[in-house]
Amino acid sequence: MFNGLSAFPLTPFTPDGDIDDAGFQRLLERLVSAGVDSLGVLGSTGSYAYLTREQRKRVAALAKAQAGTIPMMVSIGAVSTRQVLDLADDAQHAGADGLLLPAMSYQTLTEEEVYGLFDTVSRHVSVPVCVYDNPGTTHFTFSDELHGRIAALPRIGSIKIPGVPAEAAAANARVQQLREKIPATVTLGISGDAFAGLGLNAGCEVWYSVCGGLFPQTAKAITDAAARGDKAQVTALTERLAPLWALFRRHGGSLRVMAAAAGVLGLVSPTCLPRPLKPLSAQDCTEIAAVIEALGLR
């Protein structure tokens, strides 16, 4: 299941702070219609860190009800191992086909502690696990050696890497370097959407995609080109989206931009982020609407 386009939808909130079930279903409908290769629910884009255990159960159940034959991956991130195991049980009970596990930290973690977490979880669960490497939000940085040790554990099926160097030869070298440390059965997936083209052309088998969580057809054109081996098209289609990546950079990451974009499209409330996160300004939304229109994002 860790191949092609893995689309990460928002978890939208109502203005009162409850989960916006109908809005979430509208977001999922776009992904299912587009035929994405997997759903990545409750990722960072899905605001897993802001939800209670009960809310996370509900989100997974809503997604599974709509997923049809599309595999569903559910993030089980928490700073406590005990809570991660409970969340893994919940996700599997909800029908998760795969689990996404970050090294979420409060106290700074050692490599042995992170290895211990993955060791414990990999022996506890019965579905494949994707290692979520995202130092920007988890504040833990994996070494390649640690990736190799973890990838050799049972059930580990993929590694979601945070990006690659911004130049093709260096990106190729980076992916090759990590590839040499991990079993051939474990796929590598690119995230950090601006790096998608570089990552796919360097040999990543998956795009763990924020853009694809709202604009699945736009994202799928890129992973389809990668599947055909058409590197020039992958590059062209990704570089075309530069105005979107620029918005991500300007607003401290992709989440606030995608939330505003989903509001612009009328799929969710303009205040769909979990507090304390604040929505972007009306002026920012106007600019985002213009980019959606100009690029034909869909």
Added chain:
Amino acid sequence: MFNGLSAFPLTPFTPDGDIDDAGFQRLLERLVSAGVDSLGVLGSTGSYAYLTREQRKRVAALAKAQAGTIPMMVSIGAVSTRQVLDLADDAQHAGADGLLLPAMSYQTLTEEEVYGLFDTVSRHVSVPVCVYDNPGTTHFTFSDELHGRIAALPRIGSIKIPGVPAEAAAANARVQQLREKIPATVTLGISGDAFAGLGLNAGCEVWYSVCGGLFPQTAKAITDAAARGDKAQVTALTERLAPLWALFRRHGGSLRVMAAAAGVLGLVSPTCLPRPLKPLSAQDCTEIAAVIEALGLR
């Protein structure tokens, strides 16, 4: 209540990952006997970030039952504002005399978002709030201007600052600079134990103390000297503890060292940290035991 020695106890866990009620009561007993000025339960040292809502209720109830007339401050940190408000209700229901609120982040927060969090919480609660400034664990850095805006909100009673420059004149200047931005009714409290002497001598009215959570008599001698205005004694007593501060530095902060020390003293299990955190090695514990003995920590 935001004066003198505020002692931050560990929340110890059993090897099975449950809260070690008896061990926690033994830790509290030392603090109550020593007559600390307040208890700071469920701080970073109290592993709040690793506990469920139900566990946090239980810890606050255990502490209140033992606190007698000593004021109890309870951390209500969470990344979601909705959860912070629920935790505030729980803490007040358990009898908290004050609340400790960090700007805990997952997505990087803007100043307006953090101000909004404190604004919402300060209007929701009925007991005083201490602002918890700890960029090392929360990954948010307060500007002095933001501190000033938040300190002007209702219910804000103190700011727990993460440290001061490691030289007296610079430490004085730092505290003075922040003091000018905040109302006189809001106290400043030093944390980062190695900075306690510098902070108290620079005019901080409180020591939010990890050391004091296990060695209250040792810590109280320092805050008592500060209360008498005996700066030379404050300096001497703090510098004497340099071997303890060196252990904190070597082990990535104070938590793992204090957990090991509590184990050395036989108060809690040697594996009292919440997973994925791992206990220090037997050799490290031997060295910690030697420092406890040599410094006469108690």
